[in-house]
Amino acid sequence: MRFLKGHGTENDFVILPDPDGELDLPTSLIAKICDRRAGLGADGLLRVVRTKQVPEVADQAGDAEWFMDYRNSDGGMAEMCGNGSRVFARYLVEAGLVASGEFAVATRGGTRKVKIEDTGEITVDMGPAVVRGESVTSVGGQEYQGLHIDVGNPHLACAIGDPVTQLDLAHQPSFDPGVFPSGVNIELFNAVGTSRAVMRVFERGSGETRSCGTGAVATAVAAAALSGDTTGTWTVEVPGGSLTVILDHDTSYLRGPAVIIAAGDLMLAE
Numbered sequence: 001m002r003f004l005k006g007h008g009t010e011n012d013f014v015i016l017p018d019p020d021g022e023l024d025l026p027t028s029l030i031a032k033i034c035d036r037r038a039g040l041g042a043d044g045l046l047r048v049v050r051t052k053q054v055p056e057v058a059d060q061a062g063d064a065e066w067f068m069d070y071r072n073s074d075g076g077m078a079e080m081c082g083n084g085s086r087v088f089a090r091y092l093v094e095a096g097l098v099a100s101g102e103f104a105v106a107t108r109g110g111t112r113k114v115k116i117e118d119t120g121e122i123t124v125d126m127g128p129a130v131v132r133g134e135s136v137t138s139v140g141g142q143e144y145q146g147l148h149i150d151v152g153n154p155h156l157a158c159a160i161g162d163p164v165t166q167l168d169l170a171h172q173p174s175f176d177p178g179v180f181p182s183g184v185n186i187e188l189f190n191a192v193g194t195s196r197a198v199m200r201v202f203e204r205g206s207g208e209t210r211s212c213g214t215g216a217v218a219t220a221v222a223a224a225a226l227s228g229d230t231t232g233t234w235t236v237e238v239p240g241g242s243l244t245v246i247l248d249h250d251t252s253y254l255r256g257p258a259v260i261i262a263a264g265d266l267m268l269a270e
């Protein structure tokens with residue numbers, strides 16, 4: 001099985017090209033591939049398949065020729081991955097499957113417009129990030145209140161007073177399963193002024209990662225809400241680098257780097 005490896009602000013992914021939708025990828029095989037000791041190691045997996053081969057998205061994919069089949073490192077599905085969509089776009093361009101510039105990518109969370117910037121960074125139109133209410137988490141015995149934000153996938157973004165560097169995110173932070181029946185990605189952040197936030201994240205299905213694109217959008221929305229804003233441009237610093245989030249009236253944009261770092265043959269099997 002041919003694979004590539006890439007990352008966006010150190011949120012890393014195994015990429016499996018599967019243009020005709022022929023790969024059988026049981027959950028246990030994905031978890032094995034993403035295992036950092038027994039496998040290649042990654043926060044998630046991106047299967048690259050033509051939308052016309054995927055009946056459940058083909059009808060709503062619009063002009064997107066390619067579908068990003070995203071899986072968390074535990075093998076579970078997610079609706080959307082912000083960093084993954086940039087890495088996916090970088091792969092499509094480098095593989096010559098799309099012309100550089102602007103194009104669409106289909107995801108379970110909807111079709112997303114992608115733009116390769118002259119700087120080399122990639123901007124993704126993430127769609128509207130919707131505040132659904134409030135909820136609470138507990139990390140290391142400390143409770144934090146935050147906003148439940150839908151970025152295609154579920155987030156709980158909490159502004160905290162303690163420095164995020166001091167948090168112990170080795171274990172699953174608690175959350176309310178009544179509010180988040182399918183699990184949740186939990187962001188904890190320090191807002192610095194009105195345009196910068198420092199964030200750490202515990203991702204559903206992957207644990208603590210060094211970056212989360214949808215989480216950065218949720219963080220920007222929650223940070224802006226602290227001063228009653230719903231629009232603006234935010235720099236979101238994560239352990240793996242820095243992302244730009246632009247909150248517009250009816251959509252949000254995520255901009256950042258994406259690189260492919262390796263390619264090879266995978267011998268793992270079920």
Ligand SMILES: N[C@@H](CCC[C@H](N)C(=O)O)C(=O)O
Pocket residue numbers: 011044072077078079080081082083084153154185203204205206209211212213214215
């Ligand atoms: N790292 C991603 C989000 C991946 C999906 C998430 N773990 C979920 O289960 O919703 C990003 O960059 O957005």
